[in-house]
Structure formats: C-alpha cells, structure tokens
Amino acid sequence: MRKLFLSILAGVGLAGCAGQPPIQSTADLTVIEGRTALPAPERADLAAGDRVALIGPLDTITVRVFGIPELGGEMQVDTSGRIAMPLIGAIDAGGKTA
Template sequence: MVEGSQALPAPNRQDLTAADRPALIGPLDTIQVDVFNVPELSREMQVDASGRIAMPLAGTVDARGRTASELARAVEAALRGRYVRKPEVTVNIKSSVSQVVTIDGQVVEPGLYPVTNQMTLLRAIASAKGMSEFARQNEVVILRTVQGRKMAGLYDVDAIRRGAYDDPAIFANDVIVVGDSPQRRLFRDFVSLSPIVAAPLIAILQ
C-alpha cells in the first residue's frame, strides 16, 4: 500500500532496542563505568551479546536499550543493595557497534556505517563516498521497521538538494538502497503516473 505521507515515522524505543540512535546502549558496545571513591569498581567493559554487564558487588545488570544515565542508576541500585553506601555512578559510551545503518546499491563504498546523532539521508550517502557514476538519484529507498511493521520510503536525492523537501533523518537499523532494487519496484506503477515526485512516497510492506 502506497501512501502520500510526508515522511517515514520515527521508530519507537522498542524498535531501537537492538541498535539505537546514540542515546541507547546495545550489545557489544564498549562502556566506561566509574564509581565515585571506589576506584576498584571503576572499569571499561564490553556489553555482552545478550545486552548485559557484570560487575563486582553489583552482579549482572541489564544494559540493553538503556541510556548511559539509566544504566548508571541501575548500577547504583545494584551496589546499594550490596554494601556500598550511597554509590555515585557515571557511565559513558566509549564506542558503539550496535548503532549502524546499512547502505547498499549504487554508492561508491556500500557497507555498514555508524549512526551519528544528526545523520540524514544525504549525510549517510556521503559516508559511503557518495553515489556511483550511474546511480539514479530519484530511486533511493529507506527500509525501516516501526512498531513491528516493515516500511519503505522512496526519495529523490536531487529534489532534497534543491530544497523540494527535507533531508530525512536516518536511524539505527535503517537500510538505504540506492538505485534499482526489489524495494524500488514497489513504487514503479505509482511513479509512472506521477513522474515528478514532490514528496517522499511511503509504503507499508507488512
């Protein structure tokens, strides 16, 4: 089903649990945990594949889908119950491998790229060293899962550059396909009736 909506809806928190925009922690991310005045508990560690960390006295704490401050409060609560009086904990994300976007198709360097706080479609394509020589600028598809539904948006990069509509935000877990693809063919009949697309086309895949 193709809708004339102006933008893909932003994924909610549940959509982003496995890999989120910078605020959330995901599996295999590296974090720094500091416990004020208890240096023996302060350390750099990697979140395990199930999204948990293990600390002396605190035990196992679920980090997946939490912000750094939320995880700090969870560690404080765990330490408070394990003989640490008034613990003060700070958590910082050192590096993230869980927050990535896939860029495929007619770009110079397809692959997985980290998602930054201000990433947009044009910036994502630039991260992949731009479009290849024969890429079709009006055939760029963003695939996204929102509340369990797979959705796709068709964008015209040249129209975005001209200011015809806003450069859409990119989120972790998005898949960007530049050029012809099975996802692009979803829009073929609709575009043939209206060759000048004044706004993104959004489709619900399931």
C-alpha cells in the first residue's frame, strides 16, 4: 500500500514538471513573440467603452414630474440609494440608470 501511495505521489510530482504548449494567437488574443517590451497603446486602448450610468449614493439627480413642476427639482440620493419626493415618499433610485 505504501509503495502504491509513493508511486502515485511521484507521478503527480513529475506531472507538475511537464511543459505546456506555447500560447497561440486567436481572434481575441495577439501573441507578440521575441519582444521584451510591450508596444505603445493605441488611442482606442485608452478610451473606456460605453458604460451605462448608474445612480449611486450621494449623486444629485434632476427629477421632472409631467404637468406638475413644483414636485420636481434637483434631489440628492442618500447613502442608502433612496430619494425623498413630495407626496410619494422615499423611492429606491440606487442602481437605476440615469
């Protein structure tokens, strides 16, 4: 039993020393071989993609109520992501799109 355990342990240990095949370029990945420095970033690399603007704590938002301008205005989202509006009370605004 001990010999079996040692042979399995040796096999696992030697398997960890096995080499891996080189990385190949794909449509999503470009492999640059033979360089020690990365190429300079392009303008597209520096620009962030289009992201949805989400309302978060302490954001200031403008609320407009159709036909009743007195109920709207600028409001600040509290730390729990809620805003307080006249007549309807507190509303969850956190995580919603702006």
